[in-house]
Amino acid sequence: MSVAIEFRNVLFATPQGRVLLDGISFAVKEETTTAILGRSGSGKTTLLRCVNRMVSPTGGDVLIEGRNVAALDPIVLRRGIGYVIQETGLFPHFTVERNVGVVPELLGWSRTERARRSRELLQAAGLDPDEFGGRYPNQLSGGQRQRVGLARALAADPKILLMDEPFGALDPLTRAEMQDMLRDLLGRMKKTVLLVTHDLDEALYLADRIVLLNEGRVVAHLAQAEFLQSQQPEVQAYIRAFHRGDRNHGRNRADRQNRGAEEARKP
Amino acid sequence: MSAGFLSQYGGEIAELTVEHLWLTGAAMLFATAIAVPVGIALTRSPAWARPVIAVANILQTIPSLAMFGFLLPLPWLGERAARIAIVALIAYALLPILRNTYAGIQGIDRAVIEVALALGLTGTQRLFKVELPLAASFILAGLRTATVTCVGIATIAAAVGAGGLGELIFRGVASVDNRLVLAGAIPAAALALIADGALGLLERWFKVRAA
Numbered sequence: 001m002s003v004a005i006e007f008r009n010v011l012f013a014t015p016q017g018r019v020l021l022d023g024i025s026f027a028v029k030e031e032t033t034t035a036i037l038g039r040s041g042s043g044k045t046t047l048l049r050c051v052n053r054m055v056s057p058t059g060g061d062v063l064i065e066g067r068n069v070a071a072l073d074p075i076v077l078r079r080g081i082g083y084v085i086q087e088t089g090l091f092p093h094f095t096v097e098r099n100v101g102v103v104p105e106l107l108g109w110s111r112t113e114r115a116r117r118s119r120e121l122l123q124a125a126g127l128d129p130d131e132f133g134g135r136y137p138n139q140l141s142g143g144q145r146q147r148v149g150l151a152r153a154l155a156a157d158p159k160i161l162l163m164d165e166p167f168g169a170l171d172p173l174t175r176a177e178m179q180d181m182l183r184d185l186l187g188r189m190k191k192t193v194l195l196v197t198h199d200l201d202e203a204l205y206l207a208d209r210i211v212l213l214n215e216g217r218v219v220a221h222l223a224q225a226e227f228l229q230s231q232q233p234e235v236q237a238y239i240r241a242f243h244r245g246d247r248n249h250g251r252n253r254a255d256r257q258n259r260g261a262e263e264a265r266k267p
Numbered sequence: 268m269s270a271g272f273l274s275q276y277g278g279e280i281a282e283l284t285v286e287h288l289w290l291t292g293a294a295m296l297f298a299t300a301i302a303v304p305v306g307i308a309l310t311r312s313p314a315w316a317r318p319v320i321a322v323a324n325i326l327q328t329i330p331s332l333a334m335f336g337f338l339l340p341l342p343w344l345g346e347r348a349a350r351i352a353i354v355a356l357i358a359y360a361l362l363p364i365l366r367n368t369y370a371g372i373q374g375i376d377r378a379v380i381e382v383a384l385a386l387g388l389t390g391t392q393r394l395f396k397v398e399l400p401l402a403a404s405f406i407l408a409g410l411r412t413a414t415v416t417c418v419g420i421a422t423i424a425a426a427v428g429a430g431g432l433g434e435l436i437f438r439g440v441a442s443v444d445n446r447l448v449l450a451g452a453i454p455a456a457a458l459a460l461i462a463d464g465a466l467g468l469l470e471r472w473f474k475v476r477a478a
Contacts, residue, residue, distance in 0.1 A: 054385055079387035089382030093400050103386055152386075162385075 004030035004065060004160060004192035005051060011059030012046055020046045022216035033186060033193040035203035037238065038213035044196040048162050051194065052081045079103055082153030082161040086168040088145045090137040096148050097133035103156040121151035126181050143174040163195045179205055200242040212238060276450055284454045287431035290349060290424060291417050294356030298413060302361050303406065306368025316369055323362040331423045334358065339427055352429035359420055360413035371405025372398050404474035411466035418459040
């Protein structure tokens with residue numbers, strides 16, 4: 001499996017001199033999902049935005065399939081990368097169907113081709129195109145909006161999908177449904193995904209590898225199965241913080257999945 | 268107002284109403300052509316927003332009679348009263364349109380703009396597909412305020428001989444004939460109300476679409 005995205009000593013400092021990314025280096029293999037965990041302000045979103053040049057690093061390189069993104073036309077680059085954010089950013093004056101078809105529209109697809117693709121993706125994202133296609137975003141629930149946002153990101157069949165806390169604003173049940181839907185979708189569509197999240201369970205459920213950032217540095221880059229077993233203090237601190245309310249360690253999905261690992265870790 | 272009065276002045280009222288409409292309409296067209304692009308440009312360089320809006324604000328505070336007076340001695344403008352009237356009306360219309368264009372675009376949900384950028388919309392596509400449609404009701408609200416203001420101020424333009432319904436008002440005041448004052452004031456008020464209503468409807472239509 002070849003490398004899809006590579007960060008080489010990526011630095012980013014604000015004009016005021018605040019360092020947000022401090023020498024990030026890691027590679028993401030194609031058709032895998034990498035979750036980026038870390039506390040607020042650790043640089044997760046900035047790192048994600050370096051991939052589609054929404055942010056230009058002040059040092060180092062970001063490569064996609066071996067090509068430096070700094071040398072690519074940002075418009076072409078962005079149209080080839082799916083982007084999903086927590087607030088969805090759906091265009092309020094477009095119907096659901098047109099929202100999904102935005103990138104195909106920019107790429108000059110015909111109207112029928114766009115409509116066909118929109119319907120296909122709405123269906124894949126779990127929304128009935130006949131019922132929802134003609135609605136406006138303000139006529140949808142939070143979960144439905146997020147499904148449309150995901151369908152839109154996938155519309156032009158990008159190889160890479162960037163997701164910035166996509167389900168962060170949803171209630172736990174809707175979030176779990178969305179995670180199931182996304183896992184199913186990614187299983188079928190084979191995308192390279194960078195997923196920024198605060199949610200350890202989400203990272204364990206969806207990702208193949210997990211990167212933990214702290215103050216703009218990579219403190220851990222582990223396979224999903226190794227994360228809960230890691231003895232690194234930063235990783236353990238994150239796990240402890242995440243599971244504070246879960247005294248029995250076993251009610252949630254991450255623990256169900258990794259119960260073996262958890263048992264081995266207990267003294 | 269008697270039938271006799273109307274038969275005597277009806278033709279003149281109609282003529283002056285058309286003139287009034289022409290002055291206001293021309294001024295609104297020019298003002299929109301200036302203020303909307305400038306408002307858009309300010310959203311690209313917000314550092315300029317304060318000073319530019321301040322200048323438009325100062326123009327707005329100049330008393331209208333004084334404004335017409337200032338423009339009178341200017342070389343090209345002074346030659347024709349209608350030119351003075353239109354330029355003065357443009358000066359008054361700039362602020363509401365400019366301010367609302369700027370505020371309307373700046374007020375768009377940041378996530379929408381972020382996604383527009385991330386999906387690969389070019390600057391022009393972002394403007395025409397996202398920003399202008401979403402700010403349209405705001406811009407129209409500015410246009411509406413400007414139009415209503417200008418319909419009123421245009422009556423003063425008669426003071427420099429630019430014509431319009433103000434002519435009847437001025438004549439009525441000079442000859443202490445309230446019928447003439449009303450013959451100018453009522454159509455002017457009606458024009459303002461019609462413009463307000465029509466632009467209000469358009470504004471609501473855009474608001475519903477952008478909701």
